Amino acid sequence: MSPTVDDIRAAAGRLAGHVIETPCLPSRTLGELAGCNVFLKFENHQFTASFKERGALNKIAQLTPDERARGVLAVSAGNHAQGVAYHAERLGIPATIVMPRFAPAVKVERTRGFGATVVLEGDTFDDARRRGLALAAERGLTMVHPYDDLEVIAGQGTIGLEMLAQQPQ
CATH class of the missing domain: 3.40.50.1100 (Rossmann fold)
Structure with missing residues (x-):
């Protein structure tokens, strides 16, 4: 079973104000190497310098x-x-x-x-x-499993929601 988009949206609500919305910027170099548009999500800006805190917080908050x-x-x-x-x-x-x-x-x-x-x-x-x-x-x-947990996965999935909002093309 996988979390739904609604689960991820609910997680985003729980995380709001506790993790930062990190920048999502184009990488010209990687884009040229891959032959497509490449965007990087700078999760190293989180307090713990990792996206992992998103899933941890979503699980713990519930x-x-x-x-x-x-x-x-x-x-x-x-x-x-x-x-x-x-x-x-x-x-x-x-x-x-x-x-x-x-x-x-x-x-x-x-x-x-x-x-x-x-x-x-x-x-x-x-x-x-x-x-x-x-x-x-x-x-x-x-x-609090690092990856095999629906609440943790939904928390990590908030990165995708941010990316879609920041780079809708």
Whole structure:
């Protein structure tokens, strides 16, 4: 199942005022190389420097009061971790982030800087994922999956709505 355009529009409403509408500009160089018009969406302008916070916020914003009180958990080596941690902190929701041991130190520190509890686990991403699933089940935490979640996908889809509005041709 996929989110509908209405789901994405609803997500845009939830994200309004919390993420920025990033520029969408033509790339002459890439356009010449590809032989067509190419536009770039500058999601690096977001607070966490990634589009990933859109999906994280859309998911977190829809939690029930009970789910918010228990907290959220994500498994990520970087950008999704930061998006979840940042918006959970903003909304006063406890966040646990499971990261594989190979996660870049700067990503680990930035995630901790947003108030998340970081658990470094495993030599592979699958090891970290297994630990994250177990922790979420043990503690009753809501899993914020980086891509396999309709609310997360709808949040990421808001980029498309912005692009269509900014470059309607």
